[in-house]
Amino acid sequence: MRVAVVGSGIAGLASAWLLSRRHEVVLFEASHQLGGHVHTHTIALHGREYQVDTGFIVHNPAHYPLLTGLFKELDVATQPTTMSFAVRSEASGREYNATSLSTLFCQRRNLWSPRFYGMLRDLFRFYREAPALLDVEGPGPTLGEYLDRNGYGSLFRDEHLVPMACALWSSPSSSILGFPAKYLVRFMANHHMLQASGRPEWRVVTGGSLRYVEAMRARWNVTERIATPVLAVQRHADRVDVLTHRGSESFDEVVLACHSDQALALLADAHPVERFVLGAMRYQPNETVLHTDASLLPRSRKAWAAWNAWVPATPGEACTVSYCMNLLQGIESPEPFVVTLNRSESIDPAKVLRRMTYHHPVYSHASVAAQGCKAEIQGKHRTWFAGAYWGWGFHEDGIRSAVELAHDFDRVATTRRAFA
Numbered sequence: 001m002r003v004a005v006v007g008s009g010i011a012g013l014a015s016a017w018l019l020s021r022r023h024e025v026v027l028f029e030a031s032h033q034l035g036g037h038v039h040t041h042t043i044a045l046h047g048r049e050y051q052v053d054t055g056f057i058v059h060n061p062a063h064y065p066l067l068t069g070l071f072k073e074l075d076v077a078t079q080p081t082t083m084s085f086a087v088r089s090e091a092s093g094r095e096y097n098a099t100s101l102s103t104l105f106c107q108r109r110n111l112w113s114p115r116f117y118g119m120l121r122d123l124f125r126f127y128r129e130a131p132a133l134l135d136v137e138g139p140g141p142t143l144g145e146y147l148d149r150n151g152y153g154s155l156f157r158d159e160h161l162v163p164m165a166c167a168l169w170s171s172p173s174s175s176i177l178g179f180p181a182k183y184l185v186r187f188m189a190n191h192h193m194l195q196a197s198g199r200p201e202w203r204v205v206t207g208g209s210l211r212y213v214e215a216m217r218a219r220w221n222v223t224e225r226i227a228t229p230v231l232a233v234q235r236h237a238d239r240v241d242v243l244t245h246r247g248s249e250s251f252d253e254v255v256l257a258c259h260s261d262q263a264l265a266l267l268a269d270a271h272p273v274e275r276f277v278l279g280a281m282r283y284q285p286n287e288t289v290l291h292t293d294a295s296l297l298p299r300s301r302k303a304w305a306a307w308n309a310w311v312p313a314t315p316g317e318a319c320t321v322s323y324c325m326n327l328l329q330g331i332e333s334p335e336p337f338v339v340t341l342n343r344s345e346s347i348d349p350a351k352v353l354r355r356m357t358y359h360h361p362v363y364s365h366a367s368v369a370a371q372g373c374k375a376e377i378q379g380k381h382r383t384w385f386a387g388a389y390w391g392w393g394f395h396e397d398g399i400r401s402a403v404e405l406a407h408d409f410d411r412v413a414t415t416r417r418a419f420a
Contacts (some may be wrong), residue, residue: 001024001252001253001392002024002026002250002252003024003025003252003253004025004026004249004251004253005018005019005025005026005027005028005255005257006022006078006242006255006257006258006263006266007028007036007257007258007262007387008029008034008035008257009035009037009038009258009388010056010067010388010395010402011257012027012029012341012402013034013216013402014399015170015257015278015405016220016222016401017070017100017222017402018262019255020222020286024036024074024098024223025221025223026223026225027223027225028228028229028242029227030227030228030229032224032227034213034217034226035055035209035210036055037055037056037215037358038056038212038213039053039054039055039056039209039210040052040053040210040211041054041289041354042208043337043354045292045333045334045335046333047108050331050337051207051210052208052325052331052353053204053209053210053339054338054354054356055209055356056209056395057081057204057209057323057328057329058202058204058328059074059078059202059203059395060201060202060203061200061201061203062198062200062395063191063200063396064395066396066399066400067395067396067399070216071205071212072272074212074215074216075304076211076212077205077206077207078203078205078206079203079204079206079309079330080201080202080203081202081203081306081328081329081330082099082134082305082327082328083199083202083306084097084099084103084305084306084307085098085100085107085164085305085306085307085308085309086298086305086308086309087160087310087311088298088299088308088309088311090312090313091098091311091313094107094110094159095300096110097298097302097303097304098160098305102262102302102305103302103305104376105298106302107300107303110331115153115155116155118153118156119155119160122152122155122156122160123156123161123163123402125152125251126152126156126161126194127194130146130185130188130194130356131194133146133182133185134182134186134189135382136182139180139182139368142177142179142181143165143177143180143181144182145181147161149348158395159311162176162177163311163321164307164309165179165184165316166309166319166320166321167321169361169363170284170321170341171391172284172318172319172342173318173319174182175284179262179363180271180364183363183368191198191228204328204329204330215297225339228244228246230242230243230244231243231244231266232256232266233256233268233270233383234248235254235269235382235383239251240252240286240382240383242254252343252356252382253383253384253388254382254383254406255384255385255387256383256385257385257386258387258414259283259359259361259387260277260278260361260387261278261279261281261389263278263284264278266316267383271377271380271381275376276368276370276373277373277374277376277377278385280364280366280367280369280370280379281361281389282361282362282364282367283360283361284359284360284361284362284364285358286341286342286357286359286360287344287356288341288356288358289340289344289347289352289355289356290337290338290339290355290356291337291340291346291347291348291352291353292335292336292337292338292351293338293347294335294336294338295346295348296308296310296340296343296347296365297322297324297336297338303400305324306323306324306328307323308321308323309321318341318342320343321340321341321351322338322339322340322341322343323338323339324336324337325337325338335351353403360393361388361389361393362390367385371389374390376387378408379409379412384405385405386398386401386402387401388401
């Protein structure tokens with residue numbers, strides 16, 4: 001069969017990779033490069049070149065088995081990294097790095113702070129008590145409701161849990177407090193984050209994440225339509241027409257591997273269930289800057305971590321995150337490479353290297369409920385949907401959606417052809 005895949009993030013790449021083994025696949029990508037959130041920049045600095053990631057960065061074999069398997073199949077080298085986490089509160093000046101006792105108390109004031117010890121007690125209480133949410137019937141409370149009902153302190157909420165979740169999902173604080181608490185806890189439990197020890201070893205792609213995209217392209221039999229945005233998808237009883245500025249091409253089936261809101265916008269004849277499911281999943285644009293301004297990291301060098309959350313002084317203002325790519329990718333350079341989200345005004349313009357905007361899913365009770373309706377739209381009307389939004393929004397979720405799609409594709413599509 002002739003299959004169109006729209007979008008070349010991990011879900012589109014994996015869908016094209018798997019389906020091309022048995023079908024003729026044409027991959028459409030709006031931008032000038034494949035990869036979606038796989039974004040490796042070649043940076044020239046002080047006479048040397050560095051490969052710095054700004055999108056997809058980390059994985060681990062325990063919780064990313066499909067992605068790890070793909071890397072092995074492609075002979076893509078990976079290396080260990082750190083997932084250290086630090087917080088700086090602008091209002092109080094408090095800083096800590098949660099990696100060890102030494103970095104936790106990098107500011108001696110923390111040693112004599114009853115509130116700081118209260119935050120630590122709340123942290124371990126959350127580890128003990130939060131898993132009970134997984135046994136609650138129904139959608140359960142939002143994270144904000146859960147923390148209020150159970151008397152967790154504001155320091156734990158505002159200077160640990162919310163900043164950490166903001167960093168994980170690239171979301172503003174207000175969205176995190178509206179996050180379904182059970183969904184958050186399920187993710188944390190699945191990733192061994194509700195424990196102080198025994199956490200998995202995280203890894204990064206050696207030389208930048210783009211290496212795996214290059215390895216995939218060198219091995220597959222896929223027709224690439226790069227810099228070719230799809231304008232619309234028109235579905236008929238016997239075919240699907242994909243419209244671009246080049247004209248219209250006909251296919252037997254189409255895989256929409258773009259974001260759910262983009263997929264919905266392409267379907268002029270979207271059915272009510274498709275509108276309900278895809279429309280329930282919202283996205284948050286995140287302005288992302290790669291730079292060398294160390295002032296975006298904690299002031300104490302001892303507090304520097306791979307993930308550095310910043311809590312603003314103004315109540316209600318969103319906390320943000322800066323990733324220290326030297327720690328994450330093992331880069332040695334005279335100046336730190338930092339990736340900061342949604343805090344561009346604080347960065348020295350002379351130290352800006354690249355500017356991007358990425359869109360990440362925002363989770364709510366409605367979006368989680370919509371995930372459970374996937375079977376009602378998948379493979380219907382010659383249309384398939386792949387994307388990390390079917391899971392927690394991470395790379396493994398994107399590739400899992402493609403694997404599940406490929407598993408059902410031949411059975412459904414072949415049956416459809418037989419009875420056409």
